[in-house]
Amino acid sequence: MSQNETEDRQRSSALAWRLWKGPGLTWLALVALFAVSLGSAYLPLGAGNLALNLLIAIIMIGLLVIFLMDLKNAKTIIRVVAAAGLFWTIFMFALIFNDYLSRTY
Amino acid sequence: MNISQFNTEASDYATKVDHLFYLESIISGLVVLLVSGLIIVFFALYYRGSRMPRGEVPERKSREIEIGWTVATLFSFLFIFWWAASDQLTALAPPKDALEIHVVAKQWMWRFQHPSGAREIDELHVPAHTDVRLAMTSQDVIHDLYLPALRLKQDILPDRYTYEWFNATKTGIFHFTCAEFCGTDHSIMAGSLVIMTPEDYARWTAAQPEGDDLAHQGKALFLSLGCSGCHTPGSSVHAPDLNGVYGHVVHLSDGSTRTADEAYLRDCMLLPDSTRVAGFPPIMPNFTGAVDEGQIVELVAYIKSLSTDQDAGAQDQSPGGQQ
Amino acid sequence: MTETAGALREPWPDLRLQREGVGLGMWIFLASEVLFFGSLFCGYAVYRTFNVEAFRIAGAHTEIVYGSINTVLLLTSSLTMTIALRAATAELRNLTLYCLAATAALGAAFVLCKGLEYHEDLKQHLFPGLHFPLSPPATQMFWGFYWIMTGIHAVHLTGGIVVVLVVFTLFKRRVIPVQGSTMEGVAIYWHFVDSVWLVLYPLLYLAGRP
């Protein structure tokens, strides 16, 4: 009985380690990227600051979505749905900026 | 009131628009005839219980038919688009040296200011056979100056200039009105467009009570508001010289560049912080509330005149309103 | 395979399909949310394009300390949420409960931090209106977006915390089993709210730093 319990506990702690490993590494990467982003904001890069910071944000979201939201194991349809949200936002940006950037008055 | 105040083709552009309208009406009419004709024929032949033999419908053919009418539709639509787009593009660029009339819209009236200084409310006199450009802005909500006889319409926005231009060919009295919903009295925010021969227009302008033209009124304001205290070449205060500035590119303190057009000059008075010229201290006061849209028009006209007097070519570089 | 009985709902034939369905439904909703926030970002992008300097000036006045702490809090909450989901799938009931509680606590800490930050902002009158201390006028635009963006995000996060707490209670009282489809939806939503913050952070807090 008690031996059973210990085995159970051992099994579950081994399982727990497997559960923590992947997400934990992703979390470390995310925090590191966050630090880079914060640090780089104080470098005088001019217009490059925002571009760099947004790039880092996109990488972070990518990590979060692929590893923490488990998109890497998701079915195709879910990837299509995720892509649809992105593409429609791009339509919106493209056509709205098409107006603003070509205005002369 | 007479319907000819609305549907007369009072310019060549209006005639072109009508031609496009007729073209599309004919095409649409044909399509409606085709579809309704087919439906009627099919009903006559294949109503339930009719003795018409039905026979086979070859399934293989349907693909060819589909592709056929898809392509046919696509090309006829592209044809209409090409026609419409070429009309649109040729009408875009306002001609140089057009007679520029300033329009200020507000709930619920129209104010027009002619370059000669003449002002009018809810009535617009313009010469025929002359390029006329309306520079329009609103004091409150969005309005829209709709000139039915010229087939023109353009929204008028607060804190921004929009333009429409025309060359009228018919004289007479026509209707104009507001086409963008602007509140309670939207439907009576209307007036008369009087198209006169250039000679009559000259006579009409001369007969207007206010003798000074816009630029002179602007100059008077320029002095009375104290602008001249800084913006004169000999002033002890370090402020940009306005002679010849209109139409030229200016470098701003935030590193960007702008062309000194009407919109820029307007911003200089209302948003001095974001329009400051590089190398000058931030001492320009903000004139928001101190001057109304009509006075801004006068001031801008004065600053423009400082350029045209010395540098006749400067206005050519103005992108204002041009596409 | 012990407690699945109560987890299956109409009209689903089995738990695997139900989980897949809930995941798909939540992802579709998130696509909708992407457009919701996307239109806000689009507005920000348009205005920043024409008011670079004003946005830089205004951006220098956000509270970067609070913003940065909050970023770390949210990143960590995403980690605990992931573990909660995986633990639920592996039927580790206690771990699921611990991680859910941690997630809710981190979320609450974020909201608390946000509240302190709002207090700080208001003390400096950084709310568009008559007594707004910055100029040019377009700085007010930046702060308009600041309030709307962080406000909507905070509402989303608060909603998330409430849902996590409800789910926690239901799990705790064994009203529904942890391995059902519920965790799937909750986790995906939480990560999404976190992702939105990752965009807000550079737009609002890093914009005017150098």
Place this chain on the structure above:
Amino acid sequence: MTDITLPFVPPLDAGGESYLDEGHTILSWLTTTDHKRIAILYALSITVFFFIGGVAIGLVRLELISPTGLFLTSDEYNRLFTIHGIIMVWFFLVPSIPATMGNFILPMMIGAPDVAFPRLNLMSWYLYVGGAAFTIYVLFSGGVDTGWTFYPPFSSDYSHSNVIGAAAGVFIVGFSSIATGVNFLATIHMLRCPGMTWLRLPLFAWSMYVVSMVMVLATPVLGMSLLLISAQRLFGLPIFDPSAGGDPLLFQHLFWFYSHPAVYIMILPAMGVVSEVFTCFARRRLFGYGFMVFALIMIGVVGFMVWGHHMFVAGQSPLANLVFSFLSFIVAVPSAIKVFNWTATLYRGHIGFEAPMIYALGFLGLFTIGGLTGLFLASVPIDIAATDSYFVVAHFHTIMVGGTVSAFMAGIHYWWPKVTGKLYNEFWAQFAAITMFLGFNVTFLPQFVMGWLGMPRRYHYYPDVFQIWHILSSGGAVILGAAYLMPLVYLTWSLFYGEKSPDNPWHATGLEWQTPSPPPKSNFLRPPRIDADPYDYHDFGRAAETGDESRARPQGDAS
């Protein structure tokens, strides 16, 4: 055709008693998660709003008989047409077909026992009711006068009416649409019965799929634009204020990013309905099924990229005008294809003239006219002259009222025996259908004419030269109003005194007809299964030999 069999067997209904007999108390209706009952709840609520919106515009049309007005002040007039627009767009047209027929028929059509998330479905109805409550509140608290488009700076700074209440109502009802969309997409993806492959989905199911996609991706942008307007009005955040660098046109961009696709939210389901009706009453397979599906998807996707044609005179750049004009012509192609395909479906059929078919034909005629006038408005020079005039009003009413409401009626009549188990009076139904078509044309053809002559929209007082057209239009509106009241009467009548309907009175194919009318709670008595293409009214390569022959398969024949 390969069978993709989903590992799914819906639970069976033991008793097989009708969904209507599952509970008779009001509470049993208000707490139901049965998609069929929720559809009925929706049908009742949108009918109420249809008539509220109808009364508002009836008063407007009465007022417009005289160029100087009869009995309203300008402020009252502005409030009436605004509330008409808001109610008709968001509380009738957008939920009309999807939330009623989509809810009722879609799961049955694909062989599912319910939608994927039944409780979410009920919640979507409650959200609708919540939004509706706000709108009713606005109605009684003095109304709103911005027009249904809520353009700033009028709505944000100048209007003295209840803009916030109206925006809140629309915002909430938007989430009801999103919930419906999420539900339908998940349902169609996850719950198709064995044998129901993607290319065997009836066109109505496809139209629900595409419309759900549009709802999910467009509605949030409307929500955001209304939120921003409200933030400016309530808290003074200068989002669209030009003096702080804002641009009122940004609102128009966001608003039309939703509101143009919203036109497709209204018309795509109509296209689905008439595809069902044409095939059934012509006893023909749908001509060019694959192209029809493709056209639906194209309209759904490209429909997102054409919104700028609402802004040709708004002050956007000429390049943007050109691009949006081009895309608008492109999106017209698949619509034209659909018209041709429906027409071709009649070829060599056995065409019956029952009421649903007459309504569907009304749709076809009016949709063709509405679509073609859309080409006029996609051409920049014509749009500059005609926009904000009655030409535009007539154009979109032809699509949305002539098209969508005709198809809504066609669907109601087509599925009425299925939903209620009763037969309506065929004579009155045909009479109403013809009256509706005529009334519609008398109402809106004069509006095309006066619009092109120069009559601006949203006008309380107008130049007297247009009076004759306004009188014609108001006269037509009376006919139209009568035509809308008729179905209300004879359909209600049939509920109590109508003949009992057979399970499949039209001898239609389609899974929804392979079950009793009205259906049992779990939709099917035996597990549904599909082993043929949709619209299986005759063998490939030949037309049906006789119109009376039923090709409707007995249910579950393959199991």
